[in-house]
Amino acid sequence: MFLLEIIFTVGGCALAAGAVLILLALMGFPPGHILELWYRGAVADRYALADTLTKACPLLLTGLAAAITFRAGVFNIGAQGQLLVGAAMAVAMSTRLLSPHTPPLPGITMCLFAGAGAGAAWGLLASLLELWRKVPVVLSTILLNFTALYAVKILLHSYLQAHGTSAPQSSQIPPHFCLPVMMKYTSLHIGVLIAAAVAMVAEFVQVMTVFGFQTTAIGLNEAASRLVGIPVAARQIQAMLIGAGCAGLAGAIQILGVAHFMTAKIGNYGYAGIAVALLGRLDPMGVAVAALFFGALDAGAQRAEESSIGLPHETSNIIKAVIILAMLIIGAWSMRRTLRSGLWQQRNTETGDGA
């Protein structure tokens, strides 16, 4: 069953990409050329691979932000806001709060923790609104995304604004607070390793610990979990804290590792993270694979946009969206199949045939 699922997922991705390529061919873009550009931009040499990894890093973390919370039945659509808040916090730490003489290691660590903490706090706001005022998390997190966007813009116009400019952007992060680069001539930074480590810990927690089991149970059946004595509200808030923390960390890493200064246009990683989580079946390792795939799509799309044919990079978004829809249809279909086979087994046990 598991193997079948993987085959379906990969097949669905290929089908979706193929469908979009056909559409592009109809609009006059040669599909062979696009594929070649994509290949060269994403996986052809070690620089392309580094690019893919760098682009996959924030997607992995925001994907985890969505996966961890969705799994516990908390529909946290707010990774974008949490990411923005986390990024702003990291900028505040590195350019304003910390003394420039702080040594790199504690400095960077504090920046990353501050970013994750700020993201978690922003997520906690939505959780508390649900706990106290029964505001659906789906809506509050989205509205908080917009609130965060404008709040960050205000900060970039005032407290965080670089001296001597009127543009809404922060000062450069001091070089010794930037994440070290692992490979020359690329922006492959150690944040990628941090993200991978977070994914592994998340996988461990999910598979091996009581917490992971309980959150999964809540996501599958909240009422039943409550009946067997799982502290549903507490677990959901904890899942939100962890997930939102991941999103905040994504923002901090993106600023310290890639951008090195901040504007409000940091990228739609939060929304893309939801797609990554869905494609990865809400499983941390699945999310990692999905993030790599989306990172490769983005890296390839960038190459295609910079090339002579000038394909807009939004095409990678279309491919992503079509993939998600294909996944949803396949997912719903396979779920029904599982349900049916479950029913069938049940009937067999009743008649004494055994399952």
Place this chain on the structure above:
Amino acid sequence: MVLAGLGELTAEITGVIDIGIEGIMLSGALAAFLASFASGHGMIGLLAGILSGIVMAGIFAVTCIGMGADQIVVGTAINLLALGATGSFWMLFQNWTQSHNLVIHLARNEAFNRIPIPWLSQIGFAGPALFDQYGLVYFTIVLCGMVGWALNRTRLGLVIRGLGDSPETCAAAGIPVKLSRTLATLFAGGCAGAAGAYLSIMQTHSFAQNMTDGIGFVVLSLVIFGRWTVWGLISGCVLFGAINSLQQTLQTARYTSHSTVLHAMRHLPFEIFQMLPYLAALIALAIFAGSRPGPKYLGKNWQADS
């Protein structure tokens, strides 16, 4: 906005929550713009907007109601799809017009014009605001009245409300639950598509990437704010519209007015005013969301064999 909310309201009362309304509006806006650009007729644009809304809602209906996928997950996917697809089509369209030396422009007379109602539109202060509007606005007002009447006073309304509170009972009474919910979802899609068309071909005469900018989500909160009633929704929308125009007025007035209060606001960053609508929606939700539960089966799929 009232229009989009009206459709969503109907769908939610039958127990379907469509988070994808934002994406549907966006696709409606683009479809309406392209169609009226190509054909030169505003009406065809509006129809295209409605049609694209229905198609997007159709995707939603097939996956959620037909195949039992999670409504919130599918809605989110539809938003992503619409954002990516409209963004790229718009880029490609701009490239295409540039290479053919065409100007992206909707001729004034071809897009919808405001239709002033004789006599009424000249009544003092409120006249121009209420009676010098686009045809779609009048239509929305009529539709509001009709939906409000149908929901509360007719057998159809009883069925629609029953679908959201107790689908089993409806099924036992011989009402096709899935079909009715699908129809309500498609109605919501058409309304949201028309609302998107209003944004692009009437209000701004143009399209911009991600032009809906969260309006769809605000509409979702307003439906809750209005406690799933038509009048509640309308008052929510009017209130929201008032806050929105207040923030726009404040943004400019603080530089022109001589009042000391407004003068003091000059030092506030303008983003505070842009933040207001979302913050207001959030606060409204915090105050009202818990006070009355919505339809019992909101967001829950219903299968005949369960």
